[in-house]
Amino acid sequence: MHKLPFDTVLIANRGEIAVRIIKTLHKLGLRSAIAYHEVDAGSPAVSMADLTIPISGRTPIASYLDIAQIIAAAHKANAGALHPGYGMLSESAEFARAVIKAGIAFIGPAPETIELMGDKIRARNFVQGNGFPVAPCAIEEDDPATFVSRARAIGVPLLVKPSGGGGGKGMRIVRDLATLEAAIEQASSEARRYFGDGRLYVERYIESPRHIEVQVLGDSFGNLVHLFERECSVQRRFQKIIEETPSPALSPELRTRICETAVGIARAANYQNAGTVEFVFSGGEFYFLEMNTRLQVEHPVTEMITGVDLIAEQVYAAAGRELALSQSDIVSNGHAIELRLCAEAPERGYVPTTGKVLLLEYPDGVRIDSGIMQGQHITPAFDPMLAKIIVHSPSRIEAALKAHRAVRELVLLGCETNASLLARILCDEAFLGGQFHTGYLEENPHLAAGTFSAGMSAFLASAALLTRPVREAADAVPELHAALGSWRN
Amino acid sequence: MHHSFEVDGVDHELWLSSSQQGYRLHLRDQVITPVAFTHRSDSSGILTIAGESEPVRFAIEGELIHLHIRGRTRILRYNDPLRACASGNNETHALVARAPMPGFVVAITVSPGQSVSAGMALMMIESMKLETIIRSPQDGIVDRIHVKEGESFEHDAVLVTLSKEGR
Numbered sequence: 001m002h003k004l005p006f007d008t009v010l011i012a013n014r015g016e017i018a019v020r021i022i023k024t025l026h027k028l029g030l031r032s033a034i035a036y037h038e039v040d041a042g043s044p045a046v047s048m049a050d051l052t053i054p055i056s057g058r059t060p061i062a063s064y065l066d067i068a069q070i071i072a073a074a075h076k077a078n079a080g081a082l083h084p085g086y087g088m089l090s091e092s093a094e095f096a097r098a099v100i101k102a103g104i105a106f107i108g109p110a111p112e113t114i115e116l117m118g119d120k121i122r123a124r125n126f127v128q129g130n131g132f133p134v135a136p137c138a139i140e141e142d143d144p145a146t147f148v149s150r151a152r153a154i155g156v157p158l159l160v161k162p163s164g165g166g167g168g169k170g171m172r173i174v175r176d177l178a179t180l181e182a183a184i185e186q187a188s189s190e191a192r193r194y195f196g197d198g199r200l201y202v203e204r205y206i207e208s209p210r211h212i213e214v215q216v217l218g219d220s221f222g223n224l225v226h227l228f229e230r231e232c233s234v235q236r237r238f239q240k241i242i243e244e245t246p247s248p249a250l251s252p253e254l255r256t257r258i259c260e261t262a263v264g265i266a267r268a269a270n271y272q273n274a275g276t277v278e279f280v281f282s283g284g285e286f287y288f289l290e291m292n293t294r295l296q297v298e299h300p301v302t303e304m305i306t307g308v309d310l311i312a313e314q315v316y317a318a319a320g321r322e323l324a325l326s327q328s329d330i331v332s333n334g335h336a337i338e339l340r341l342c343a344e345a346p347e348r349g350y351v352p353t354t355g356k357v358l359l360l361e362y363p364d365g366v367r368i369d370s371g372i373m374q375g376q377h378i379t380p381a382f383d384p385m386l387a388k389i390i391v392h393s394p395s396r397i398e399a400a401l402k403a404h405r406a407v408r409e410l411v412l413l414g415c416e417t418n419a420s421l422l423a424r425i426l427c428d429e430a431f432l433g434g435q436f437h438t439g440y441l442e443e444n445p446h447l448a449a450g451t452f453s454a455g456m457s458a459f460l461a462s463a464a465l466l467t468r469p470v471r472e473a474a475d476a477v478p479e480l481h482a483a484l485g486s487w488r489n
Numbered sequence: 490m491h492h493s494f495e496v497d498g499v500d501h502e503l504w505l506s507s508s509q510q511g512y513r514l515h516l517r518d519q520v521i522t523p524v525a526f527t528h529r530s531d532s533s534g535i536l537t538i539a540g541e542s543e544p545v546r547f548a549i550e551g552e553l554i555h556l557h558i559r560g561r562t563r564i565l566r567y568n569d570p571l572r573a574c575a576s577g578n579n580e581t582h583a584l585v586a587r588a589p590m591p592g593f594v595v596a597i598t599v600s601p602g603q604s605v606s607a608g609m610a611l612m613m614i615e616s617m618k619l620e621t622i623i624r625s626p627q628d629g630i631v632d633r634i635h636v637k638e639g640e641s642f643e644h645d646a647v648l649v650t651l652s653k654e655g656r
Contacts, residue, residue, distance in 0.1 A: 359547075414555055
């Protein structure tokens, strides 16, 4: 193997993914540098990195999004490459361009690819134009005069969406064609208000869909492989909380079809580096949803079943090396599940929670990708995800049992988390039977609500025995009086 | 003597009495004998309750007792009788704008001494990447602003105190 063309990599991210990247960099004999805001000074990533460069801004998140400061930090660290992680600036073509212009290798695809896939309608048209399946759709700006009749031709149920928006705002479901025109008018006025852009498109609404995505990996020599699919249908507010591979919904034939489709799409886009093609899957059919031009949060499940270190592959691809893996080298082995431990209270509508981590004990025998440590403050400045628990077992049911045991053994005191929701899902019949879709948690509100009273006496007993005034009051009363005591005194 | 612990907004009254092997736990609808707690470290121990042993992880933070038992985590707040009395008698007429969720101050749009009307924006906060405007709960005069721009705060923190006009 030739030496890599860089010896230091700047990480433009934080939390668990920064830790994850540092681990691979050290394994590859590279130096790790991190740009960090002072609220993260006590985080594991900052203590593990070889070089740390402080950055600042109006808010912590603003400093991590400040392109000029990040590039200055990379120069300061003498970094020859930059890893953007996920979120933050990872899908900004402008950032990727600025990094490359500064003479630093960007660990990700080409800026043009980020741009192509970052625009929903352009990406969709590109995928359809290359002969791959997309949900039937009518786009207003193609020909505004015929928009309503083209939408009508798709047939119900329909989903009316703003072209320039996101996050579910301005979307409407139409189940009766008689209400189509009114829905279009309302959606357009909402879209103007929210996004300053009233353009719409209409697509077939998929009932009870699953979210299935495929990991791909490409290099600058035109080699492209897939690393199988990930099932990501357990979501709250469009955000995944449990991911697994293989998907319990796919037959071997469908698996081959969906994985080959993903490779075809990536090849058409001349995709280089790691990426993920997301699909909507329902009733044995799948449609292209979008392509994420970066590493995904849930990449570890793929690493577990294939044995491939995806971050190492990303670094090699960015260094201009040819992919060492061919498709036949990549074999799926066993079943992997990832749980996202988040600082939030599912019992109270998933509100974010905060606090100081007073006690942290991770379970043995599982992979933990963690961005926190004991003594650290969980602040509301960032995404609520704290850590990921990843298990790997020969079968799905064994993986679910192992994950259930692990999430119950995990001790995090000082900040409320979603751990009990995760535990409840892992023993829910629908989940264990593989029968779920993206609306699963909304349709089963009892999973988030939990049971308040179960096992309360052990908690009350412990609290009473650990509270000095309560113990002292008992010690002060002789046993006989205590025996006669009642609620009246 | 009764004691009270709050869990998820619900008060649980209880008291302990001594018994031959440890303590008796008196709950509203049952008495459990014996109960005992053996410390293993400063954050772990074994609870014995009605003949069963349960490993317990704990952390104590003022009146908050964080517990992990059998895969479940709960926070119990000890309602100190002295403290409860003090705040109960101290009903004031100060108006406050509290934080609906933990967050960061993005911008403050009022200053002390300024008169504000109900619904007027006091400050913009950011929480989990969402910006929210904190509005005045009532007409009044800005008495004190308890946070600075860029500063973080917890859920329910007092952000702005208002006083009644002409007080």
